[in-house]
Every structure is written in structure tokens, then in C-alpha cells.
Amino acid sequence: MDAARHEPPPRPRRARLRAGARRDVPRRRARAGHGLHDRARPVLQGRRPRRAAGVPRHRRAHRGRRPRDGGRLGEPLGGAAAHGGRRRGLARASPPTRVSLGEAPGAASRAVTTPDGEPAVATSARRRAWVAGAGAGAVVTGVLWLFSARQWALYRVPSWDLGIFTQVLRAYSELRSPVVTIKGEDFMILGDHFHPLLVVLAPFYALHPSGFTLLAAQAVLFGLTAGIVTWAAVKHVGWWGVAIGLACGLSHFVVEAHAAQFHEVALAMPLLAMAMAMLVDRRGVAACAWALPLVLVKEDLGLTVAAVGVVVAIRAASSRERRAGLATAAFGVLAFVVITQWVLPALNPDGVWDYADDSILSLALSDPGAALTRLGTGFGVKAGTVLLALLVTGVVCVRSPLALVALPTLAWRVSSDVAYHWGMHFHYGAVLAPILYLALVDALGLLTRDGSRGVRRRWLVPALGAGTLALTLLLQPRFALWTLTQSDTWAPNARAATLREAENQVADGEAVDMDITLMAYLAPRAEVYWIGNTNPVPDVVVIDRSSGVLHPPPDDVAAYAGQLFPGTTWETVWDTFPVGVARPVG
Numbered sequence: 001m002d003a004a005r006h007e008p009p010p011r012p013r014r015a016r017l018r019a020g021a022r023r024d025v026p027r028r029r030a031r032a033g034h035g036l037h038d039r040a041r042p043v044l045q046g047r048r049p050r051r052a053a054g055v056p057r058h059r060r061a062h063r064g065r066r067p068r069d070g071g072r073l074g075e076p077l078g079g080a081a082a083h084g085g086r087r088r089g090l091a092r093a094s095p096p097t098r099v100s101l102g103e104a105p106g107a108a109s110r111a112v113t114t115p116d117g118e119p120a121v122a123t124s125a126r127r128r129a130w131v132a133g134a135g136a137g138a139v140v141t142g143v144l145w146l147f148s149a150r151q152w153a154l155y156r157v158p159s160w161d162l163g164i165f166t167q168v169l170r171a172y173s174e175l176r177s178p179v180v181t182i183k184g185e186d187f188m189i190l191g192d193h194f195h196p197l198l199v200v201l202a203p204f205y206a207l208h209p210s211g212f213t214l215l216a217a218q219a220v221l222f223g224l225t226a227g228i229v230t231w232a233a234v235k236h237v238g239w240w241g242v243a244i245g246l247a248c249g250l251s252h253f254v255v256e257a258h259a260a261q262f263h264e265v266a267l268a269m270p271l272l273a274m275a276m277a278m279l280v281d282r283r284g285v286a287a288c289a290w291a292l293p294l295v296l297v298k299e300d301l302g303l304t305v306a307a308v309g310v311v312v313a314i315r316a317a318s319s320r321e322r323r324a325g326l327a328t329a330a331f332g333v334l335a336f337v338v339i340t341q342w343v344l345p346a347l348n349p350d351g352v353w354d355y356a357d358d359s360i361l362s363l364a365l366s367d368p369g370a371a372l373t374r375l376g377t378g379f380g381v382k383a384g385t386v387l388l389a390l391l392v393t394g395v396v397c398v399r400s401p402l403a404l405v406a407l408p409t410l411a412w413r414v415s416s417d418v419a420y421h422w423g424m425h426f427h428y429g430a431v432l433a434p435i436l437y438l439a440l441v442d443a444l445g446l447l448t449r450d451g452s453r454g455v456r457r458r459w460l461v462p463a464l465g466a467g468t469l470a471l472t473l474l475l476q477p478r479f480a481l482w483t484l485t486q487s488d489t490w491a492p493n494a495r496a497a498t499l500r501e502a503e504n505q506v507a508d509g510e511a512v513d514m515d516i517t518l519m520a521y522l523a524p525r526a527e528v529y530w531i532g533n534t535n536p537v538p539d540v541v542v543i544d545r546s547s548g549v550l551h552p553p554p555d556d557v558a559a560y561a562g563q564l565f566p567g568t569t570w571e572t573v574w575d576t577f578p579v580g581v582a583r584p585v586g
Contacts, residue, residue: 129234132242137227140249141219144258147481148215150489151259155499155517157547162261163519163528164189165198166211170524172202173209182519182530184349191348194339195264197296211520214262222254225269225434232277233441240465241441247468248437251392252479257430259480261520265430268297273434275308279402280442284312284321288328295335299344303408304431306332311401360415374417381422382414388424389432392471394464397436399443406435424479440464495546495578502542502579510539513564517544537565539583546578558582 164182168189171178178198180189190196205213230245237244248254257265271293278287291308294301309328316322344353356362364371389410390398397403409431413421421428444461476482483489503521506512511527513535519528529535531543531550541561545553554560557580561570574581 133227133231136230136245140226141223144219160516166523169205173206209524218266228273243465243469247472253433257427276438302336393440397439402439514542
């Protein structure tokens with residue numbers, strides 16, 4: 001009895017196969033969630049499990065791979081698992097399931113499926129990315145909207161650009177050609193910069209015709225950009241992607257662009273963010289599709305489109321992606337040449353591209369020595385701009401080929417002959433934000449892809465996620481957003497009250513010659529002209545002596561108006577420092 005207890009149980013006799021066709025052999029039914037015993041079941045049905053390298057299939061370990069919803073590891077239902085474990089020929093491999101760097105080890109193996117057959121962990125990760133993106137986008141939109149609200153209320157006007165774009169949107173909303181009298185009488189603005197895509201904002205302007213509508217729209221577009229960056233980052237690096245997205249939305253690229261008030265580049269930001277997000281996802285054709293509309297935002301962005309195409313071609317996983325990348329690169333270069341050499345001169349009143357002489361590249365063809373000398377002008381400012389652009393991402397962004405997309409913007413800025421283009425202020429570096437921060441996300445994926453780098457995975461993503469946001473916050477006192485912490489931003493302002501009263505001195509539909517301060521405030525209801533151009537005699541002249549535009553500012557506004565329009569007698573009808581208003585006599 002005792003000896004028999006320790007003897008192994010008798011080996012079950014293998015079922016003898018019947019004679020005849022294989023269809024007589026009972027097969028197991030394909031179903032989701034086959035476990036170890038399911039894989040062993042063919043042994044009890046009279047068939048041996050298929051062996052590979054001497055190891056039975058039902059004894060093989062997963063070896064770190066993620067099982068999908070199907071029979072064998074990595075195969076969908078209806079494949080080899082649905083046919084009793086036998087494959088005829090080579091089955092097409094299913095695409096690998098993407099697992100974020102922030103996902104807990106083994107979470108994929110424990111995944112369950114939703115009623116539609118999709119892995120629940122994938123659905124949860126996708127929902128997490130959407131929620132994080134929406135939250136970060138809302139935060140950035142709210143902060144920028146608050147900044148613009150105070151800037152608008154205090155009549156803080158850095159340039160005439162908001163007035164120009166207000167006239168553009170007013171023309172589109174009234175179904176007129178975009179003639180901008182601020183630039184000159186009958187001046188077609190599409191001959192200045194090529195931005196026909198601005199027409200998409202016309203319905204929103206029509207709902208609330210005000211210059212502030214453009215500022216609010218820009219806050220939403222910048223917030224949407226931050227949301228897209230966060231969405232892409234959370235998909236790939238987990239919750240630390242929220243820090244990267246917020247760092248992007250509050251970076252000096254975005255904050256300074258918003259402080260400079262509305263510009264057409266705001267439309268480029270979400271498009272470029274989506275193109276870069278598709279590059280991170282290795283979806284080259286989609287990246288090209290998102291990048292193509294950029295040529296309708298501004299003429300120089302054709303070169304950025306070309307850079308996106310080059311990156312797609314470099315990283316192409318198929319001949320289709322490679323062809324799409326090369327075609328996009330060629331299209332971007334062609335669009336830049338056609339727009340700058342033919343379209344802009346054709347629409348410009350002077351028949352030229354006004355900004356062709358801003359770059360030293362044209363000088364390099366005629367006098368290379370002089371071009372090099374001018375390239376070195378402002379070298380410290382240029383170097384600081386490029387260095388800070390890299391430091392805000394910990395310089396890790398250069399590990400990714402996506403950083404190549406930033407080269408056209410950096411190149412034209414450092415080669416420009418205009419000092420405003422060199423520094424960190426204004427809107428000229430805005431497009432660098434989605435490029436560099438999503439290049440950082442892609443670089444993190446490259447640096448942590450190898451499973452043997454577990455230590456690096458544990459510290460690199462948190463360090464760079466927290467570091468980028470911390471550096472962004474530490475830099476805020478140097479940039480415009482810090483004004484929200486200053487008391488005079490919230491205190492009653494006598495200058496603002498005076499300007500508001502001066503604004504009421506102009507009736508609807510009147511022609512106004514003025515400096516930059518009240519342009520965007522009066523453009524929705526009056527015909528605004530810049531006082532520095534040769535204009536027809538207006539109905540009223542408005543001068544803000546504190547704007548810093550006129551040197552020196554006139555003490556007598558009526559006398560100054562008489563100098564501008566000889567043959568017309570003027571009188572001052574309202575004058576409260578710093579604003580004076582004059583009208584023609586009679």
C-alpha cells in the first residue's frame with residue numbers, strides 16, 4: 001500500500017486516431033482568454049502540441065511579450081489558435097500593442113477586454129491621456145485668457161498687429177477682401193504675409209466683433225496646443241506627461257507670443273502639435289496630412305512642412321510612408337518658393353515681397369564676407385535664444401530626429417537682419433514649443449525603449465518631467481506672465497480710464513488717424529489709419545502721448561494734425577493727458 005502510494009499514476013493511453021479525414025478529429029472552439037490548460041487540451045484530444053526548439057507550446061513562457069486577445073501569444077482570434085493550434089503558412093503578425101513608460105509592469109498581462117473586444121487597459125490609458133490633455137489645455141487657456149483680459153482692460157498695447165488682424169477678421173466676417181487701412185489705403189494684407197487660413201476665425205469674430213475676441217481665440221488655440229502635447233506625452237511616458245504639457249503651454253515661447261497679442265502663428269500651433277504627435281506615434285502619413293495646411297498660415301512655414309516631410313522619410317517604416325515624406329518635403333519647398341516669389345509680389349501694392357531683404361541669405365550670394373559679418377551681429381543674443389530653447393527640455397530633445405523640424409525657424413531667425421527676430425520675446429519662436437517638447441517625448445521613448453535599462457527608465461522620465469516644469473516656473477519672473485503677480489495689474493488705472501473716455505469721442509463709421517494704442521479698440525466700428533502713412537483727410541485725429549510711438553509727442557494735437565494735413569484747419573475737441581482728440585473745423 002505504501003509503495004503503491006508513491007508510484008506515479010499510470011500514463012493515460014493516447015487516444016487512437018480514427019481512420020479517415022482530419023475533420024473527424026474533434027477540434028477546440030476558438031474563444032478569448034485561452035489559458036495554460038486550454039493550450040494543453042489537444043493532448044487529451046489525440047494530438048500532440050506543436051513543438052518549437054524542443055519546448056512544448058503550452059510550456060513556453062511569455063518571455064516579456066504582451067498576450068493579445070486571441071489564441072496564442074500575439075495572435076488575434078481566427079488565426080492559428082482558432083484552428084486547433086495548427087497554422088498553414090505564415091500568419092500575418094499583429095501590430096505590437098503600445099505600452100506607456102508609466103504603465104506598471106505586468107499590467108498588460110492582466111488586461112481584460114471590454115464588450116467590444118478591446119483591451120480594457122488600452123481603453124483606460126486612452127481615457128487617461130484624453131483627460132490629462134483636456135485638463136492641461138484648460139489650465140493654459142485659463143491663465144492666458146486672464147492675462148489677456150487684464151492687458152486689454154489696462155490698454156497695454158505692444159504693437160499695431162492686433163489692430164491689423166482685427167481689420168482682417170472684420171473684412172472676412174463682412175465677406176469683403178482683407179484690405180487693411182492701417183497698413184495703407186487699399187492695402188491688400190495677403191500681399192504682406194500669406195495667411196488665408198485666418199478666415200476660419202471669422203465666424204467667431206462675427207459673434208463678438210472686438211479685438212479681444214482675437215486674444216481669447218489665441219488663448220484657446222495655445223491651450224489646445226498644450227492639450228495636444230499633454231495627450232501625446234501621457235500616452236508615451238505616463239502621468240509625467242502632464243508636467244511636460246504644462247511646461248510647453250507656459251513656456252516662454254507661448255507666453256511671449258501671447259503677450260505680443262494676436263498673430264497668425266496661433267493657427268499653426270495646434271496643427272504643428274498634431275503633426276509632431278503623429279511623428280511620435282510613428283504615423284508618418286498622418287503627420288504629413290496635419291502639416292500640409294501650415295503653408296496657408298504663413299509663408300515661411302512651408303520650410304517647416306518640408307522639415308516634417310524629411311523626418312517622415314527618415315523614419316519611414318514602409319515605402320508608402322517614405323513616398324509621403326518625400327512628397328511633403330518637396331511640396332513644402334515648392335510652396336515657399338511659389339508664395340514668396342509670385343503670390344506675395346502679385347498681391348503686394350509695390351509688387352515685391354516686403355521681407356525679402358530681412359534675411360542675409362540674399363546678401364550671401366553677392367557678398368559672402370559681408371553676410372558673415374552681419375551674421376555675427378548680435379551673436380550673444382542669438383546664442384542665448386538657441387541655448388534657452390534647448391535648456392528648457394534638458395537638451396534631451398536633440399536625441400530625437402523630430403528636433404530637425406525646428407531648424408527652419410531657428411535658421412531664419414539667426415540669419416535675419418532685424419534685431420526683434422533674435423531674442424526670446426515676441427511671437428517669432430512660438431512654433432518651437434510643440435516641436436521641442438514633443439521631440440523630448442520622443443527622445444524619452446528612444447532612451448527608455450530597451451528593457452535592460454530599467455534603472456534609466458525609473459529616474460529619467462520623472463527627472464525630466466519635473467525638471468522641465470520646474471525650469472519653466474523658475475523662468476516666469478523674466479517674462480510677461482509674471483505681471484499677473486504685480487499689484488498694479490489689478491489696481492484701478494487712471495490712464496486706462498482716460499483712454500476709455502477718449503475711445504468714446506469717436507463715432508461709429510468715422511475715419512480715424514491715430515497711433516497704435518486705440519487701434520484694436522476702434523477697428524471693429526471705425527475706419528482706422530496709421531498716422532505715419534500718407535492717408536486721406538480723416539474725420540478725427542487721436543494721439544496718445546504715452547504710447548512711445550511719436551518722438552517727441554506733440555503738445556498741441558490740433559497743430560500736429562494741421563502739419564499732417566495742410567490746407568485743413570483743426571481744433572482740439574478733447575484733451576486729457578495723455579490723450580488728445582482733434583477734428584477739422586467746419
